[in-house]
Amino acid sequence: MENLFRTYYASLCYHSYHVTGDKELSEDIVQEVFVRYWQYNENIQILHPKAWLYKAVYNASLNSVEKRNTYERAKVDMFIKLNAVALEKSHELILIESETARLLWGNVEKLPPQCREIIRMGFIEGLSNKKIAELMHLHISTVKTQKQRGLSLLRKLLFHVGIWLQLCQFIFF
Incomplete structure (x- = not known):
């Protein structure tokens, strides 16, 4: 049996490599086939060992390629599904962000003119x-006060919306 291994190992690896395209995988396949050959040969006399080995290596190589292709297809399918989910999420996020911006700036327009400009x-x-104070010819403390007043008014105007936005964040994120 050792003689059989030495005689056919290299050519069987080459035979498998033509199917799999992977040297290490081909060597593993050939070794597994020899193990099966020795197991079968104990119980059943194989009349044409060379033909049996080549056919077994070929079939094992095809099975290996099929498993690898199935695995690759599954990976591609998973990638496509994950991208679809991410794209769907990004559309939802864009919708939420644009609606939030619309609500926010719609309410900014309701602020008093000086407060709105600040x-x-x-x-x-x-x-x-400091720069706002210079441009508007105001004292810096006036700018700070107007900014705080504007933010406080916005919080009051958007209070009812805040609950909705938090719910959207909980659902979509």
């Missing part, structure tokens, strides 16, 4: 309180 300059343009 909120816009501070949060949209990202200007510091």
Whole structure:
């Protein structure tokens, strides 16, 4: 039997490699086939060992490729499903963000003019309180007070919406 292994091992690996395209996998397959051959040969006399080995290696190689392809298809299917879920979530997130922005800026428009302008300059343009005070010819403490007043009014205006937004975050995130 050892002679059989030495005689056919390399050519069987080559035979398997043509099916699998993977050297290490081919070597594993050939070794497994030899183990099966020795197990079968104890109980049943195999009349044409060379033919049996080549056929067994070929079939095992095909099975291995089929398993690998099934696994790869499953991975691709999972990737597609995860991307679809992520895309769906991103559409929901965009919808929530746009609705939140619409509600927020719709309520900013309800603020008194000076307060509204300070909120816009501070949060949209990202200007510091000092810069806003310079541009509007106001004292810095007036800017701070108006900003606090604006945020407080927005909290009151958006209180009923806050519960809805928290619920949306709980559901979608």
